[in-house]
Amino acid sequence: MNHVYKVAFLVSLFVNTLQAQTLPPLTVEKIMRDPKIWIGTSPTDITWADDSKTVYFNWNPDKNLADSLYGYSLAGKKISKVAPAERRRLPGKNGVYNRAHSLRLYEKNGDLFVVNYKDFSVRQLTNTTERETDPAFSGNEQAVIFERGNNLFSIALSSGLVSQLTDFKTGPKKADSKPGEQEKFLRADQLAMFEILKERKDKKDAGKKITEADKPARPKEIYLGEKSVSGQQLSPDGRFVTYRLTQSDKNAKSTIVPNYVTESGFTEDIPARTKVGAPAAESEFWVYDIQRDTARKVAANDIPGIHDKPDYLKDYPAQDSTWKKKERKVIFHGPFWSDNGQYAVVVIRSLDSKDRWIMQLDPVTLSLKLLDRQRDEAWIGGPGIGGYPQSAGEIGWLDTQTIYFQSEATGYSHLYAFNLQTGKKTALTSGRFEVQNVVLSKDKKTFYLITNEIHPGEQHVYRMAVTGGARTRLTHTPGAHEMTLSPDEKNLAIRFSKSTAPWELYLLDNAAAASKNNQPVQITRSVSQEFLSYPWREAKVVTIKAGDGQDIYARVYEPKQSNGKAVIFVHGAGYLQNAHKWWSQYFREYMFHNLLTDKGYTVLDMDYRASSGYGRDWRTGIYRFMGGKDLTDHTDGAQWLVKTYGVDPKKIGIYGGSYGGFITLMALFTTPDVFTAGAALRPVTDWAAYNQGYTANILNEPQADSLAYRKSSPIYHAAGLKNNLLICHGMVDVNVHYQDVVRLSQRLIELGKNNWELASYPMEDHGFVEASSWTDEYKRILKLFEEKL
Structure with missing residues (x-):
């Protein structure tokens, strides 16, 4: 080693060692403070000025109560705060x-x-x-x-x-009153008897005819009745208006969430969602032909597979035998018109989420022609596709006869093109990775893609010709990149983060971006010195072999000196990724894991079955059994900790929020000998009480697939509780209702369980806001692990 570099290395080592010795230890009170005060605020909502000379973003370097708008001038290479008067004059976004x-x-x-x-x-x-x-x-x-x-x-x-x-x-059309036979006779008799009466009627009719002829042309009156209208579009040739009519079911009962701590001093009810299985709204797709002055509904009965029954009915012979070719309910999206108006394409999603059809629409005949069908006995989803019937997914036109779209046909979300004239479908990307974002250049010759092909825990930007083929990688630093292309397409505004550092804004020259030497230029520096003073750990990204042979991606936090204890963190949302190389949305948990590791705990954070980023089979691995493979992935993780790190199998804890809270309950109820303590935060306790959009995809509807709900809902397994359980829940949670934990509490009381406790937060929703609530919650979690493991 060169003498100068050796001295510098020794000095750096000494400074780092001294710093580590003098740094105050992390505490829950410190890490759960208001993040904008002690960490900093990352730039968000990135947009470009129309002239491509300024990048705008929301930011808060001054630690104000709310973010403000800032602009970065490419010419002056300077950030400046946008004054309120100037902000109001700025053009609107998107469009x-x-x-x-x-x-x-x-x-x-x-x-x-x-x-x-x-x-x-x-x-x-x-x-x-x-x-x-x-x-x-x-x-x-x-x-x-x-x-x-x-x-x-x-x-x-x-x-x-x-x-x-x-x-x-709105409302029904008022029916014209038609005269009865008696009235018709009297009217004719009067006109025949009195000449002046007949002359006056003829004069009135003639005047009415002239008045009607002089009236300007007006659009046809279309009465909606009790239905609502949405998605109105005019065809490029101006002849057709397409629209969607939706009829809500009056029998769909909504829930309420009581709010106890209010300004009025009275308990106030917060209107909330319906529960899964409530009667669904029905949708119709209509075409109004202006030229013919007619409005007609597009029939769905001839859509290929519209009568297909789901496979799960085999477990219910009575339902299976009475199916009788039911026409499943669907929702139409679009149409998406070619630039020359020659072709119209619609995306049709079944409300049971098991089918997505892309079809060509003839607005004259109302006929539909199949271009692509994706069928999934679990549910349709994935990046660029959307996990709900209300999403059309990524779709657009490359030229006047070719559409592009995304599909999980191969098991991973990839980009496809379909030529309507030739009927040829072409895969533009392929492989064991996902296309996670798509932007088409204004000349329609180039795609800008974000994929995870380098590693499931990295997201990079690529350029690719619209014909497919080789991709040019534009970003190279491990982590995640979000891209906003300038209107002149000369520059890319990049939001980048790595696992130990929050998101910052960078600028990348598009023309020279392909060169590895052309690194993005950092624009913002948002993180406080206080936050940077602690040596935050870069968790090791590993793969763990599951019991069924699958590789589970995970992050592990390794202590310098193990205390023989371990904690497994379960991320929320189910379909979410956290074992990655960028800044986690669970940044508080990230800091808490550093605190635990300082105390000697080994911490494991797993992308269990149903996590995003790993393709269709991983996404749907929980179909009809939540708390199945997603839980065994965690028990396999616990065994891995014992074998790999020598963790005491009697000293393993588990915790998480929302879906993570649900898994924690299932872990303590159904695998009680694996986890000694668990903290379930805002957990779902009974999936029949959750919402339609998320739950029905995975478990179908409770009245149709009760077996799936019985297997998957913790409240039915509460008798298995053996070890120590902490439950924390916000009382004004409009996502997972506080009623969930109240019902579970009553169940635990009736079962005679006494090794659990409930902490309630009267002013918190699903995602906590107040630092005092975060602090109280995590002090309880830490106390649980310190005392019970």
Whole structure:
């Protein structure tokens, strides 16, 4: 080693050793403080100015009560705070472009604006007390189509003329009163008897005819009854209006969440969601033909597989035998029109989440032609696809006859193209990785992708031709990258983080990005010196062999000197990733794991079955049995800790929130000899009490698949509690209701269990807000592990 470098190394080692000796130990009170005060606030909501000269973002380096808007000037290489008056003058975000990308439409504060990219001037199109939304260019790009109230309007860009295109009316149409036989006789008799009466009627009829002829053309009145209208669109040729009608079921009972600590001093009810299995809203897709003045519903009965019954019915012979080709309920998305208006494509999702169809729509005949079908006996989902029927997923046009979309057909979410003229489907990406984000360049020649192909715990940006093939990697540092492309496509604003450092904003030159030497330039530095003064650990990312031979990705925190104890953390949401190389959304838990490791604990954080980032089979591994493979992954993790780190098998704890709280309950109830103590935070205790969108995907509906709910709900297994349980729950939780833990408490009382306790937080929702609540909760968790392990 060079003498100079050797001296520098020894000095650095001495300083680090001295720092480690003098640093005060981590405490729960310290790490659970308001993060913006002692950690810092990362930049969020990244947008570009229309001229591509400034990057805007929300930030809070001054530790104010709320974030403020900042801008980074590419020319001046300087960050400055945007004054409120200037912020109000800035154009709105997002919006839509015309085909040449010379104009951009956007909505701001309920009014419509257009930016001209020749001089970046802004023209206001509307200024009304009503709200105008969803602006789009007409097919010939001479007008702007927008929604006001329930109806579509157009505004001519040349003259400013506003025209109403639809006339949707709430309620039923009033029926015209028809005269009876007696009235008809008397009317005819009167007109035959009195000449003056007949002359007056003829005069009135003639005047009415002239008045009707002089009336301007108006759109057809379409009465909605008790249905609601959404998704209104005008076809590029201006002939068709497509829309969706939704009928809610009045028998779908909503829940309430009592709020006890209120300004009024009275208990107040918070309206909340329905429970899984409640009667679902029904949806219809309609086409209004302006030329023929007719509105017709698109039939779903001929969609291929619309009558297919799910496999799980085999466990219920009575239901299976009475299926009788039921037409499953669906929801239409789109249509998505080609630029020349020749083709219309719709995405159709079944409400049971087991099918997604991409179909070509003929608006004249209302016929549907299948382009792609994805069937999953568990549920359709994955990046760019969406896990709920209300999502169309990623879809767009590469040219006037080719669409692109994402599908998990191979088991991983990949990008596909389909040519409507030739009927050819092409896989643009493939492999054992996921395409997690897609951006198409304005010339429609290049995709910008974010994938995890390097490692499931890394996310990098790539460029790829729209024809597929080789991808050019643009980012290289291990961690995660989020990308926002500038309007002129010369630069990429990158949000990057690594496992030991929160998100920061970087700038990357697009033209030179392919070179490994062209690293992104850091713009923001958000983290406080106090936070940086502690040597935060980079957890080791490992794979653990599950009992069924699968590899479980996990993060392990290794103590310098083990106390023989271990804690396993279970992330929430089920479909979420935490064993990765970027800054965790569970940053408080990350700091808590450092605290535990300082005390000698070995901490394991697993991406168990159903976690995101690992493809379809991993995602659906919990179908019809939550608390099955997702739990055995954790018991396998416990065995791995014993074998790999010499952890005492009698000194292993487990904890987590939401889904993590659910797994903690299942662990203590169904595998009581594996975990000595557990902390279940805001846990689901009975899946029949949770919501429709999430639960029905995984367990179907309780009235149809009761076996799945019985196996998966902790409340049915509470008799198995043997070791020490702490439950923490916010009392105004509108996601997992406090009622869940109240019912479980009563069950534990009736079972005579006395090794559990409940901590309630009267002013907290599902995600805690107050530092005092976080502190109280984690002091209890630490006390549990310190005393019981």
